[in-house]
Amino acid sequence: MKKLARASTLLLLGITSYTCHADESPECFAAEVEAHVLEQFRIHGPLSRKQEYFGFVYRIDGTIGSAVTRGSVCRWTESCEVDTRRAAVKIPKGAKVLGEWHTHPHESGSRLLSDTDVRGANDNRHIRCYRAFFSTSDGEVLSWDPNASQVSFAMAAAVRLGNYRPARGGWAKYAHNVP
Secondary structure, three states, rough: OOHHHHHHHHHHHHHHHOOOHHOOHHOOOOOHHHHHHHHHHHHHHHOOOOOOOEEEEEEEEEEEEEEEEEOOOOOOOOOOEEEHHHHHOOOOOEEEEEEEEOOOOOOOOOOOHHHHHHHHHOOOOOOOEEEEEEEEEEEEEEOOOOOOOOOOHHHHHEEEEEEEOOOOOOOOHHHHHOO
8 A cells, every 4th residue: 555655656756847947947047047138149140140059047156148159150051950969078077957949040040949959958857947049040039848759749839928129220239259
């Protein structure tokens, strides 16, 4: 009987943590993560003219940060991906990973998530509080559910958080920052 009770408890805990959304749990720091991610898009979005930027969001010592990397120049004839392992090695030891974000380039990027985008976040769905964010080629910032395993489901459930693109002046004022 004790084994059945223990198994039931573990199952209940597993279901609770699986269905718990970041914004329902104070230890997920949902508002802080979202504010941090929007700031990362404000910084890296304008730089994403021809390449993607990717970051793992983490919390350590009461501070939210991102371990960031960028991909190579994207071309219309090739897939445009970032090696996320380069960001993973930058996560400080002892940090709690809370999610990921990435940009799509302005010149050759997409308004949709790719299979690789969805699969990458879905692979991390077991991490408590994990959230996923991306920006489209025109600067729209969206959040999607890492439990989604297909692009169509992820895009259908995506929530718009804003747009980092400047309202006036276009991209010209950022041209000096583009590597």
